[in-house]
Structure formats: C-alpha cells, structure tokens
Amino acid sequence: MAALAGDTGGADLRVDIGSLMLANPVLTASGTFGYAREFENLINLHRLGGIIVKGISLHPRQGNPPPRIAETACGMLNAIGLQNVGVERFVSEKIPYLRGLNVPVIVNILGDSVEQYGQIAANLAGVEGISALEVNISCPNVAHGGVSFGADTKMAAAVTRAVKAAADVPVMVKLSPNVTDIAAIAVAVQEAGADSISLINTLIGMAIDVDRKKPVLANMFGGLSGPAIKPVALRMVYQVARAVTIPVIGIGGISTTEDALEFMLAGAAAVQVGTANFVNPRGAEQIVDGLGEYVTREKLTSIRDIIGALEC
C-alpha cells in the first residue's frame, strides 16, 4: 500500500503526550535523525508523529575524537560526545527548515550544569516552531565529578525544575538506564514538574580492539543502542509507566511495528525510533503504516486502546 501524505489508512493513531498532541505515536530519537533534513529524500517527514533533533547545548560542541562508532552484536556503541552547533546557531540555521515541515519538533537539550539546562530552555523560549523540549539528563554533571544527572533522584529533579521554570512548552525528561532504580528517578522528575518521561537513553558500554590492545572508541566508553537493548528498555518502560501518572515515551531498539506495539502495550503513549533510522531510513514511516494496519486489522477504535493494555 503506497501511503498518501499524512494517510494512516483511516485508522486513528492520534496520541496525546499531555498537552502535546501527536498525529501518531512514532517519533524519531535524538541524535539518530540529524536535524531531519538529512532524511527528506528518503522518507515523508510529515508522516512522522514528531521529530526530535540532535541534542543542543548552550555553546557549540566539537564532540569526541574519532573513532566514535563501534558495531556490537545487534547494536552499536557511540561516543559522539554531543557534537552540536549550539543553541544560537540551532535557532538561526535549523529551526527555519524544521518549522516548515508542519510536524511537531521536539528539541533535545543538554548541559554541564543545572544552570546551563535552564539557560538553554530560556534561550529556546519564545522560539516559534518548537513543540516541546526533551531533556537529556544522561550528561555528566561537571560540578559533581562527572556523575550523570540522571544517576540520582536529586540531580534529575533539579535539572527538571530548572528547565520547567524557563520553558514555555511541555518538558519531556529523558532518563538514563544506567541506574539501580529507574522508577525512583521517574517519580522524582514527575514530582519536579516533568510533563512526560522518555526512556531509555543508551546503556554505557565498551568495545576493545584486541589487535591494537586499545578501546575501539577514542573515548573508551560509548552508549549502547539498537535491538540488543530492547529487552532492558521494555522492562524499564513497563516499570516507569507503572510508577508515574504522566505519559511515558518508549525508546530502545525499536525497528519494527511489532517492537513499537510491545512498548505501547508496556505502557508507552508514544515511541522513538533511534538506531534503526541508520539501517533503514524508511523504518519510522513503515512503523506508522504498520500501526495503522494494526488498528484496522484489530478493529480498534484508536491506537490509544493498546497503551498499557498488557495483561499480566
């Protein structure tokens, strides 16, 4: 079936992430979809539920030295080092194109300190064409010896509060999976005012080049993503969806319609497609098609019927 623009075969795929309304639950994950323009020849961008852009910091970042990528079993490690053009150039160079797409754009933000997070949110406030912020709390807190903001309920809450205080759009907080108790972090950011929660970011991993006796990545450690992490992601999404009342967005190894359905059954109101975009750029759009077919085939009133519908 050659889907028309915006067409989901008549099926109701709309989902609400709090006050953020999406035409369908398929978003593209930060850092895996560039600034969307890279995909314009390959996919109908306006058929996506939304686009999450590469993480933006207050100042431009050069990123890590290469190699930045290592393939692993059913996954990959990345140590991009959050390379980005900085909030100023993002607004002047990237937003105009994104605004023209007529698709919700969610800006992923990151910082070295609580203040920086607040500052970026402030800089983005009032910028037209931004539907929400996604707060990447997996970054190292420079003031606390580089421990990730996402590793601790207090720091996670502090970042959330700082962003909420400055933002004029809904705030989605993106959790790090490298923690003992993900539900506790989720509850903390909900209490700090988050409008929704997305998870998971990458698992910290490493690969070694035996011949050179060196880490494959120049940065030594990298973030593990792809199908390999799906079982961990699904478990955490289930745990978080049970622990909070705000909407949860599932991420981790999603590459097929069935993967997306698993996350939604576990409680996700929407999903993000990440690494799969590299392997099959059409994948996210195919999932939109697939969800439409699922709703029709299963005679559902809406895709919303399956959110959290897991029978245990």
Next chain:
Amino acid sequence: MAALAGDTGGADLRVDIGSLMLANPVLTASGTFGYAREFENLINLHRLGGIIVKGISLHPRQGNPPPRIAETACGMLNAIGLQNVGVERFVSEKIPYLRGLNVPVIVNILGDSVEQYGQIAANLAGVEGISALEVNISCPNVAHGGVSFGADTKMAAAVTRAVKAAADVPVMVKLSPNVTDIAAIAVAVQEAGADSISLINTLIGMAIDVDRKKPVLANMFGGLSGPAIKPVALRMVYQVARAVTIPVIGIGGISTTEDALEFMLAGAAAVQVGTANFVNPRGAEQIVDGLGEYVTREKLTSIRDIIGALEC
C-alpha cells in the same frame, strides 16, 4: 588441531584467582552448564579451567512456571527462577561425579536472606571436591521487599561477610549489573572479605508477545544474557578491575577467543562462558585452544601478560 587432553599447545595458560589456581582462564558460567555431566559427551571437561555449577540454595527450589525462556536480538531472557535440587541433594547426588573430573569445581550459591547464604556456605564447608564458592548476590532480599542484595553496598557486604565467615574455600562474589555504580559495590564486597569478584550476572529485561498481549515469560521479567550484553559487561569489568585489587572474572556474551581476550585486556584474570554453551557446547573448549594459539602466536611468556594490558 586436535588438542590432546589437557593440552594447550605448550602455552602457559595458568592463572591464579587469589589462592585458587587454574590451568587456564576459561570457566563455564553458573546456570548454563548444568552440573557438567550434561556436557560430558560433547566436550573434554578436564580441559576447562574450571566448572561453575547451577546455583544452589539451602532448600530445593521448583523454579518459575514456563515459559522460562525468550529469545531476543543477539541474546536471550531467562526466568528459570533458580530451580535447583538444594544443597543436601547437591552434595549427595552431584558432587561425587564432579569430584571425579579432576577440574576445579566452583559452587554457585544463593539465598533469600543473609543468614541463608551463611548457612549454605556452612553446609558446604568440609565437602571434598569444592574449590571455591561463587556467591550470586542478584537474588531478591525477601526481608527488604525483594530488592536485590547486589543493588546495595551494605547488603552486598553483609552477604559477603556471612559467606566468608562460614566458608573454608575462596569466595568469589558475583555482581549484579543492574546498578548505578558497579565499582562501589565491588569495593564494598572487597572490603567485606571477598577473595575475587565475578561479573556480570544478567541484565533485567522483558519481552512481550504482541498477539497474546502478555509478557512472553510467565515470570514477566527475565535475565538478559548473550552477545547483546557484552559491551555493558566489558565496561563494568574494566571499571571494577580498576577499582579493586582482588582478581576479577569477566562474564557476559563471551563466545569466541577474541571475546575472552577483550575481557582479559580489560582486567579480567579469567572469564566465564555462559549462554554460548547452549549454542555451541564445544565453545568453551575452543576458547581454551584459541588462547593457547594466541599465546604462541604472540610469543607471550604466559596468558597472564595480557591481564589488564589495555592501553588507554
């Protein structure tokens, strides 16, 4: 090359795990090698560095209802539920065979409470044919609402102390990877007297059957193992090897000689082969061969030369 019994091509593969001396660094991981007899037709058991048996509890355990297994991308989930015959029958039914193998046998133990761990260690003290205990601290602490002993420095240390107090053989503590700071747990069990540390146990994961709208596993959650988790395991082994002075044994997705070398370069004095035993029962023995060939080809004095030899 058809290797003779015990033959490692003349290469020195001996490693010491504290006072526990192994002919080579290749062990088979608990729960993936039964009680060794299952493999007697398929592998030369006496060529292994050592055998770690399925986890033993104080009383027999029935385990979880089926399905207990789900395949995932480059990995599998298991929720066996620690089914085992209990320490008494283990000693009477399994030890005699294991004793006859003339290979170090390490008994993996588990419990619901700190006291149970100590009790099993006490029951195994004096039993001939046991070279070491491996303490699985990933089990839920029934007295603390089911939080894993391995999730917390204090509980992990308490279990370690209880086992150390009762054991008459070296004690290897096996860490859970489902924690924020694995190095902190490692330091805690070292301080509590552990003779060595093995890691990682499985990551907690989940799989969902979309057709049935149910978790694939009857137990809902399961432990993720196999090549998918190797990058996380390698990173944690590296972190722990830097944090402690006792020997570290690497586990997680090892299925080839190269995998084993990666873990040893990262700091592991020995490795355990787990899920790979299911897929290629000869795999562990092939790794012993491969390490021998490596030592010869690289003209090393001993395989010990590469432990922690990663250049960063």
Next chain:
Amino acid sequence: MTQYQEKASITRVERLSTQTLRLTMRSPLIAGAARPGQFIMIRPSERHDPLLGRPFSIHQATGSGTLQIYFNVVGRGTAILASARVDDELDLLGPLGRGYQLVKDAPACLIGGGLGIAPLLFLAKERSRGGHHAADDRIILGGRSRADVEPLVEDYAQFGLSLHCITEDGTFGEKGLATDLLITHPLSTDTVIYGCGPQPMLAALHGICVKSGNPCQVSVESVMACGMGACLGCTVMGHDDNYVHVCVDGPVFDARDLQWQL
C-alpha cells in the same frame, strides 16, 4: 546415550507444500545413534541473530548416515532453514532426549496431527524392522488440509501399516480430527498409542486413553535454549506437581506423567 555436535551437509531440499519442507542431510554420527522420537537442535545461523538452536524431531535416520527433518516455516529460524541449499552446512546437536519406547509384542497405533507426523516416519520404520506384525499396526495422519498430509502418504505407506488419513476440511481422506478415528475405529486395549501433534490434540488423546485404558506415549514441545538439560528452560508440569524437562525427560512421555489442560 551419546550425543554429538556435528556439521551436517545438506543433500536434498524438498518443498512439500507452501509452508512445509523436508531437509535431507548427511550426519553419520547423529543418524547412527538416533532412535525414533528423539530430536536434534539446529543452529540456524553462525551469526548471533537468531541466537539459539531450534529443536526438530528426527523424521528419518538411516544407518548409512542420512538424517531428515520435516518442518513448517513459522518464524525466523525456520525461514532461514527454508532458504538452505544443497551442500550448505548446518551445525547440529543430537540425538537428544528420550524417544518412543517400542513395546515389542503389542500392536501399535501411531497418530500424528499436523507437523506431529514428522517423527512417526522413523517410528514406523523401526516398528516394521523390528519384525512386529506390521499389519496389526495402524497409523493415523491428520492435518488441517490436503497439503498437510498428502505429500507424506507415500513415505508412510511403504512400511505396510494400515494407513488412515483425515483432514479438518475433508480435502484429503476422511473429514475430522485425527483423534476422531480412535472413536470411530476403536483399538484393542493392548494397543500402544504413539502420538505427536499440537497440545490440544495430545490432551484429547490422553483423555481418550485414560478412558480406554490404552497405554499412550506422546511427544510434546516446549521452548528450548539448549536441548540438553543445561538451561532448565524447557519445563512442563508433571502429574505429581513437579516440573519435568522436555529435552531430557522427554520429548516423549507417558501421557499419564504430564498434566493436561483440556
């Protein structure tokens, strides 16, 4: 009971219907040791995805080293096997598990439903070789439709057992379920029943045998990781509320030793 890990080379690929295939392999060690009702694990790929081996009943094994499986394409592993070509190599583990206990002096009824007819060919051959009164033996092949049954009829016919075919849609043989034939054509009470098929069929079979008093051996399935007793993954509930492991305690069980959900 010796087991082998053996590289088998494929000598023949037969597509018997849109969804079913038969692979013939050279696997002398495993074929030489195999008994009817035992199974093998086949690793569908050298790569890590899919990771685990897949269990298949031994459809046929000869002293000359030939091994056959008969299978349905249901997922990724079987799709890979379906694309195998002659001379490709497969990594096998086997023979695994406990097969059928041949009861020498009693008549036999082999009853298979769907893919459950796979292991019965080997059993029929052993039965006929054992010098049993093959003519007293009966075999019932059931399936949903013609394509499930017809392609294998000739193979089963060669052993001289009395052969009955039945399909749910009546497109081949009688119309109905395999177990229906036990009601319409009752067996002598000393007949040993050897069954294989989907869970509901086996449960029904057990129910019939409990009533009639016929001994009944059934081959059951379960999700497996290792196939050899190492993972403890393949449990099913035994009659005494203790778990049994399909890969080592079975796959063939006395039906009375298991718990059945009807």
Next chain:
Amino acid sequence: MTQYQEKASITRVERLSTQTLRLTMRSPLIAGAARPGQFIMIRPSERHDPLLGRPFSIHQATGSGTLQIYFNVVGRGTAILASARVDDELDLLGPLGRGYQLVKDAPACLIGGGLGIAPLLFLAKERSRGGHHAADDRIILGGRSRADVEPLVEDYAQFGLSLHCITEDGTFGEKGLATDLLITHPLSTDTVIYGCGPQPMLAALHGICVKSGNPCQVSVESVMACGMGACLGCTVMGHDDNYVHVCVDGPVFDARDLQWQL
C-alpha cells in the same frame, strides 16, 4: 542531490582474486543519480547481526541502471556479501557523499592504491566521456601484488588514458608504491590529482602535492553508521581543527582541507 533507498538485485558476481570480488547489481535509481567518488551503504543482512550498513565506493554506474562495487573481504559484512548469488536482493542507500570535482580543462592523474582503485573506474569513464583530452590523462594503479591490480587492468584500459601499474612486490608492472611514479614521472603543475587508497598513501600523496603545487582530491574512509549525516560518527579532523564528516563533507576532499598524519 537526491538519495534513494533501493532494493537492488544482483546480476553478476565476479571473484577477481582470493580476497576481492566485484558485484554487479540492477539499481536504476541510484545508478542514474550517481557521480564518480560517491558511495553507497549496503545492508549486509536483513537480520540484526551484523546491524549496520557498510560503505562502498561506486565502482561503476551506467545510465541503464547497472551499479558495481569492487571490494575486499575483510570481515563479517564483506564475507556475507561475498556469499551473495545472482538474483539475491540487497538493500542499498545512495548515492551518498560528495564525489570528485571534475576539472574540465586541466589534465588529470588518477591514482589508486589497493582497493582504492575501486572508484577510479567510474571517474575514468566520466573523464573520457566529458570530451577531455583523455590521452593527456594518466592513471596509476598500485597494489601489493599482481592480484590487486591485474584483474582490473582491462577495464581501465578501455578509456584511452595512459595506464601505469605498480606493485610493492614487483609481480605486476613496476616495483614500488603508487606515489613513487609521481616522483619518477613528474606531472605538469596544472594536473589535477584524484587519489584513493589507504591513509598512508593519501598522506604521502598530499605531501607530494603540497610540494609540487598540484591540486589534489582524495577519497578517504572512516567508520560509518548511517552514511548520510545523521549520526555524526564519521568524523575526521579538518585542517582548521574542526571536525568534518566523511559521509557528507566527503568522502572526497581537497587534500588541503584535512589534517594528515605522516
């Protein structure tokens, strides 16, 4: 610059030496849009292991929809491609990146080392088609040994460029490194050099051109995940201490725009 994700069917598999192969595919959209020096990403498997696509230079592309790659078997992905058969389908993405900038009125020297000779065939063809004075153009094919160079000589010879072969072990053509021929046979200073090959060769080439003043375009490699600017994984250091991305800023760069480790 339009890109396509296209299923290509393999029409020919040539094994050119023990380690090298050439695949010919039908891929009309990508072949129709391709320029010399651009590359494609090939997904070696529909399964998740190996996961990522592999980048390959476009060896040849025709208006009639034929696309070729020439490659070395170095790991898992290329081993899978090496086992591909005619009529197999491959998932392609392309054409990707910025290719060679053809400078119309200047003579050209194409210089390739090892697998670096892959993209030069397409370039040589475009050069000869463009109505350039092909006779003034030169192509240097270097390799370790005879097997690296000989199988492609005929293909390169057809375009009428003056062809020089050189191998490190002297088993084919002259003995030495490809760049040696630039020293022994100096070029007119207006000659544009188009290079492709291993990093040390390109670094040497850059060194020579800096001295001689010749413009030099080189195609470089880097580890890639996406091939299209989305992952930011394929960085190399630019001359101004800013990272550039091989997949979108390259793979062909003016050699002066990069930092070289000699």
